[in-house]
Amino acid sequence: MKTSPLVIAGVTLRSRLFLGTGKYSSGAVMAESLAASGAELVTMALRRVRTDGAHDDIISQLDTSKYRLLPNTSGVRDAKEAILAAELAREALGTNWLKLEIHPDPKYLMPDAVETLAATKELVKRGFVVLPYVHADPVLCKQLEEAGAAAVMPLGAPIGSNLGLETRAFLEIIIAQARVPVVVDAGLGTPSHAAAALEMGADAVLVNTAIAAAADPVAMGEAFKLAVEAGRLGFEAGLAARSSKAEAHATSPLTAFLAGI
Amino acid sequence: MTKTFTDVWRQHDFAAVRARIASATEAEVRRALSKQGRGLNLDDLAALLSPAAAPFLEEMAALSHRLTVERFGRTMQLYAPMYLTNVCANICSYCGFSAQNRIPRKALDDAEISAEADALEQFGFDHVLLVTGESSRYGLAYLQNAMRLLRPRFSSLSMEVQPLDEDEYAALTADGLSAVLVYQETYDPVAYPKHHVKGPKADMAYRLATPDRLGRAGVKKIGLGALYGLSDWRAESWFVGLHLNYMERHYWRTRYSLSFPRLRPHEGNEIPVTPFNERELIQAACAFRLFSQEVELSLSTRESPHFRDHAFKLGFTSMSAGSKTNPGGYASEPESLEQFQISDERPPAEIAAFLKTHGYEPVWKDWDATYDGKSGLTREEREGREAISGIVSSS
Numbered sequence: 001m002k003t004s005p006l007v008i009a010g011v012t013l014r015s016r017l018f019l020g021t022g023k024y025s026s027g028a029v030m031a032e033s034l035a036a037s038g039a040e041l042v043t044m045a046l047r048r049v050r051t052d053g054a055h056d057d058i059i060s061q062l063d064t065s066k067y068r069l070l071p072n073t074s075g076v077r078d079a080k081e082a083i084l085a086a087e088l089a090r091e092a093l094g095t096n097w098l099k100l101e102i103h104p105d106p107k108y109l110m111p112d113a114v115e116t117l118a119a120t121k122e123l124v125k126r127g128f129v130v131l132p133y134v135h136a137d138p139v140l141c142k143q144l145e146e147a148g149a150a151a152v153m154p155l156g157a158p159i160g161s162n163l164g165l166e167t168r169a170f171l172e173i174i175i176a177q178a179r180v181p182v183v184v185d186a187g188l189g190t191p192s193h194a195a196a197a198l199e200m201g202a203d204a205v206l207v208n209t210a211i212a213a214a215a216d217p218v219a220m221g222e223a224f225k226l227a228v229e230a231g232r233l234g235f236e237a238g239l240a241a242r243s244s245k246a247e248a249h250a251t252s253p254l255t256a257f258l259a260g261i
Numbered sequence: 262m263t264k265t266f267t268d269v270w271r272q273h274d275f276a277a278v279r280a281r282i283a284s285a286t287e288a289e290v291r292r293a294l295s296k297q298g299r300g301l302n303l304d305d306l307a308a309l310l311s312p313a314a315a316p317f318l319e320e321m322a323a324l325s326h327r328l329t330v331e332r333f334g335r336t337m338q339l340y341a342p343m344y345l346t347n348v349c350a351n352i353c354s355y356c357g358f359s360a361q362n363r364i365p366r367k368a369l370d371d372a373e374i375s376a377e378a379d380a381l382e383q384f385g386f387d388h389v390l391l392v393t394g395e396s397s398r399y400g401l402a403y404l405q406n407a408m409r410l411l412r413p414r415f416s417s418l419s420m421e422v423q424p425l426d427e428d429e430y431a432a433l434t435a436d437g438l439s440a441v442l443v444y445q446e447t448y449d450p451v452a453y454p455k456h457h458v459k460g461p462k463a464d465m466a467y468r469l470a471t472p473d474r475l476g477r478a479g480v481k482k483i484g485l486g487a488l489y490g491l492s493d494w495r496a497e498s499w500f501v502g503l504h505l506n507y508m509e510r511h512y513w514r515t516r517y518s519l520s521f522p523r524l525r526p527h528e529g530n531e532i533p534v535t536p537f538n539e540r541e542l543i544q545a546a547c548a549f550r551l552f553s554q555e556v557e558l559s560l561s562t563r564e565s566p567h568f569r570d571h572a573f574k575l576g577f578t579s580m581s582a583g584s585k586t587n588p589g590g591y592a593s594e595p596e597s598l599e600q601f602q603i604s605d606e607r608p609p610a611e612i613a614a615f616l617k618t619h620g621y622e623p624v625w626k627d628w629d630a631t632y633d634g635k636s637g638l639t640r641e642e643r644e645g646r647e648a649i650s651g652i653v654s655s656s
Contacts, residue, residue, distance in 0.1 A: 078547050080605050142513050172299075172300060176300060176514055177509065177510055178510075179511070180511050233598070238292070238304070239292075240292060252318070252319040254319060254320075254322040254323060254326065254574070254575060255318050255322050255540075255543065255575075257568070257571035257572075258318075258539060258540045258543065260536050261540045
């Protein structure tokens with residue numbers, strides 16, 4: 001099964017499924033689930049990682065030769081804090097890749113558009129590969145692209161909600177205009193949600209809760225892997241007509257004036 | 262070096278595109294139609310432009326009409342060109358202004374520009390398209406002077422003039438220019454040098470990158486298009502779609518319009534014209550509407566009254582009316598040489614009345630200077646200036 005590769009900031013990734021590392025019952029289950037999912041890029045909350053050099057339960061379970069770390073700034077409330085967190089992550093984890101997420105509200109964890117755009121501009125200047133997590137806001141996504149974001153990560157539904165592609169109409173616009181990869185992040189609850197996102201042309205999806213909180217996170221990891229592959233293959237294969245409504249017309253009220261031409 | 266559309270254009274072979282469109286299948290046409298105008302890609306556009314789509318023209322027309330009404334309502338923008346000069350340094354096979362044609366050359370002076378403005382105002386236009394040939398003598402400074410004269414009298418000014426540099430476009434935009442139309446004429450690398458024999462226009466790559474310069478300069482609306490008759494219409498249209506798609510992604514703050522100029526009789530040698538009939542024009546326009554709901558589509562006075570009276574509903578959003586294609590054509594020098602002959606000679610009021618009887622609202626205006634901030638005038642200022650220019654032009 002060959003689909004075109006996903007390239008972000010010049011790096012080719014073997015999977016279009018990105019995984020979070022939170023909410024697993026143990027590091028061992030996480031490692032097994034990641035392996036079953038085929039994911040290469042895995043996010044990691046900086047605030048959960050020991051940055052003082054001490055033994056860390058998440059990192060120690062990750063074979064860093066197989067996975068590419070994407071530290072996130074979860075927990076920061078504004079651009080200033082995000083930049084501090086980013087510098088810390090770069091130093092502690094040895095990567096300049098960053099999932100930028102800024103949410104001033106601890107209840108719904110809604111991303112702050114104004115601070116995210118400001119932080120993206122500064123972090124790009126500082127040499128980071130920035131993947132900002134945002135609302136499914138087409139104008140904001142274009143502004144982030146202009147600011148130098150390596151990809152945009154609009155949400156499908158509120159984070160952790162498992163509701164699926166509630167923002168579909170806006171995601172379609174974002175995908176249609178984007179010049180950088182679009183990663184649907186947050187809210188995907190089932191493998192079919194992930195397949196639908198890839199089918200509509202999203203370049204990748206990021207999933208955490210739906211896998212980590214499943215009854216069997218390892219089997220669910222594999223289910224998402226297959227769904228993402230199927231969705232992408234379907235997109236590249238060119239979806240067939242949805243109905244056979246289109247008919248060649250014998251009568252032609254609108255174009256009869258062209259008779260004889 | 263900055264990437265431009267020229268780089269994208271180089272990745273596609275004109276002959277291969279032409280062959281691909283020619284071999285599109287009925288199934289591909291059905292698939293494109295089933296999307297109902299949502300999210301069509303360039304493969305869908307190729308299918309809709311193909312011979313396989315011809316039996317589906319009524320279906321395309323119905324969909325195009327519906328999508329246009331949804332987006333634009335039952336309105337039709339009316340506009341007229343003001344030809345400022347027919348002086349031109351280019352030798353182009355198809356144009357009446359071509360430098361080798363021994364015709365009287367003319368460039369309107371201030372008084373003549375004002376007289377033309379009077380005539381256009383009387384027709385009811387609040388939006389004017391300024392047109393010139395290409396010459397260094399009538400370049401930026403001449404255009405800026407024309408803008409200075411006309412800006413207080415019309416709510417918006419567009420230009421169809423020689424390609425300029427980015428800073429020149431930026432300067433004109435700061436002066437209140439709202440739109441620039443710059444047609445590629447042909448995307449066919451074989452046909453282009455054949456028809457653009459001499460002069461600055463012979464530089465195909467510079468022309469291809471002109472919309473990029475417009476986009477970077479922040480021009481609010483950009484008009485694209487091909488001059489039909491120079492090469493295969495289907496492949497030309499597909500390249501226009503490629504260009505539109507590229508522009509929308511790169512310069513997403515800009516509005517876009519497309520026109521469908523067909524070669525018309527003109528002064529100078531006759532050249533062989535590749536076929537593009539009225540049925541095909543409708544197919545191209547409907548294909549573009551299904552490809553993009555937002556793009557504005559323009560219907561020219563080059564076409565016949567009978568055709569325009571039926572075609573206007575099928576996707577178009579603007580029509581020229583009462584056009585004169587010669588400098589001074591409305592008032593100061595009606596007999597000067599025209600660029601091409603128009604076909605629909607009805608006066609603007611008659612076109613407007615026709616639209617109204619068919620339930621369409623004619624729109625005479627395209628922008629308001631108030632939006633431009635510093636160049637905006639209050640109603641009092643504007644009326645004051647009109648009174649002054651009235652005195653000047655009648656003296």
